[in-house]
Amino acid sequence: MSDLVDSFYAKMPEFDETPPPGLSPEARATLLKSFYPDYRPEGKATIRVGPNAGTVVPEEIATLLESRSRIEGTRALPDHPDRDVDVLIVGGGGAGITAALHASEQGAGVLLATKLRVGDSNTVMAEGGIQSALGEGDSPVDHFRDTFRGGHGANDPALLSVLVQEGPGMVEWLVSRGILFDRDPQGNLSLRKGGGTSRPRLISAKDYTGLELIRVLKEDVVNAPVEILEFSPAVELLQGPGGACAGAVLWDLDSRKYLYVKAKTVILATGGTGRLHLGGFATSNHFGATGDGLCMAYRMGAKLVHIDSFQYHPTGVIFPSEMAGMLITEAVRGAGARMYNRLGKRFVNELETRDVVASAIIRECSEGRGVPTPSGASGVYLDLASIDREAGEGTVAKRFPNIVKLMTRHQVDPTRVPILVYPTLHYQNGGLQTDPNGHTSIPNLLVAGEASGGLHGTNRLMGNSLLELFVFGRRAGLEAAKASRERAPFSWKEVSMAHVDHFEQLLAREFEGADRPMAPTLFPDYRRKDS
């Protein structure tokens, strides 16, 4: 094992410190168009059925959206629901937990259902930080401008203005819950630099930011008057009077039985789609990131936005191969880490936006300047040693203890040798269309977090997703409590899965009766197929 690592690193070139050429706006656009997966024609399909028909998306996304239900036959409901609640929250990551805490504070009866354990999510894996404009000379307006530019101007300005203005208030909430962000010697929140921003604006807890957030908020939600159902993913939404959402069908992974939940309001906080491995990319996402909320809501007629836009984070580990996909936070580049190709040359400014940096890495590898790995993949060197050279010996160990720990477990000491990286599927930029209070286009169906779309435009800046979870998780929780109070009573007899029947009829017509794959898949299946 160690021999393999040693022989790999025996073949390193000398690193040439010459800065890479700068990019004009035109050169940047050409680079993206030529190499970024979103803009490449291969592996794409046109959606044929539903509100987003006509949109060209990755094949895996089209398959997800144009899928048949896991629930077959007549889809008759039992005589009584298993639960009858005000607010059902689907998903137990950062957005779901935040929504649950805020909805229950309003006195709503909340049920939080989640696929694995509460907290098992992309949130817990977030390394780098939360973007919040706290620095002198910085402002929410600058945060707005940077995010809008980074998102290629496709961001929904109404959502974005809420994010930047309410962000610091949510940071206050987190601090009050006892979350330990890094401080400077004066006791201020330390601000770090991320890609594509004009000011240092990232607050973090070393490189354990998501872990620190989830440890604390999980304890809070477990102690809150919220009913929690773990290992119980939703597999279908329920429809009530007027086409409004009226609950969901959960699937108990252990008893292998359906659980029927009647709810006045449902919040989807189901996260992203990394485990669908779009285009065969490795992913940094947690095991349950299979886009469940998207397909369930799409069947109900909810509109999606920017669902052709994904974030391939530039620096996923690619060697040793058992670590493939694991993320190395952008904060290392903010701190001065550099990238080199097989020839030892720098090839892009490391603090360009994520899509530009990822495109440059793909260009190097597809034009023969990538570093080959023993398993036949290729990547580029990400060298953290320059951080210690510039900021002093021990900086990497102090600021990025998690990266050092994880890499060292696999015999790679990142303070001594560079990490081999290639873009990894990291984030779903788009999602369910939402207004600033979390409403989708379906009444009483709300959304928060990565499952939503519009805020980030077509490229997300580092640290904005964690901020989004709290700002819009809170709003969705408050709004769901209100919507539940205001909703006219309806009976279980008025609830059905008629929308699923209808959607499957549309599919049968469009695909001429051909069998469609079933979704949500809930998990990827990595078991050996020939065993």
Added chain:
Amino acid sequence: MDNSQNERKTMIHVSINGREYEVPAGSTMVQAMWYTGHEVIHGIGCLGGVCGACATVYRIKGDFRLRNALACQTLVQEGMSFSMLDSYPIQRAHYDVATLSDPKEELFTFYPESATCRNCNACTEVCPQGIDVRDSVWRANFGDFKAVADLTMSCVMCGLCVSRCIAEMAPHEIALYARRAYGAKELPFPANLRARLDEIKGGTFSREMDRLLSLSPDELKKECEVKS
């Protein structure tokens, strides 16, 4: 993903939940379970070494020692025998950090067993994160919550320390309590955050924000094109 096939074809012998298998060398424990057809649902989460779902107990043939690890982070070895500890039962305190009045004393209300540590150090030896767990328990008992925070920032809450504690406490929950109390009750509120909150409340940025929101999409795009 199971990427190990191309790189290392050597097969080794392992035992998973008491059954013998051959799996490719270079697989993690979780990958070995997939390779042998296990559907892993309990005991899996981030696959990145931070969620703490995959606490695992193992032995190596010929070695009497009982060892522990995170299954997504640990490569299988010849003669390894392992089982996942999906969830270790714990007692969790019911409290609201905002209403703590004397957190150092209240520790013994919520976790009275914290004071019964017998210094055996088994918790520290078992920790997959390399935390000095025993020290963090004592620092908590003595009210040095800052030290607890510094010692335990990398805790993934896997609960392996609980599995070995002869005083039957949950050191990771005690550390969480101490860290939270330190952050919410001891550390001064950050001045830069206070200043920005006051500015936002005072409407310092409203006019400029309103102006941006009044622009047409094209104007807004142009306006934001260059870094300020």
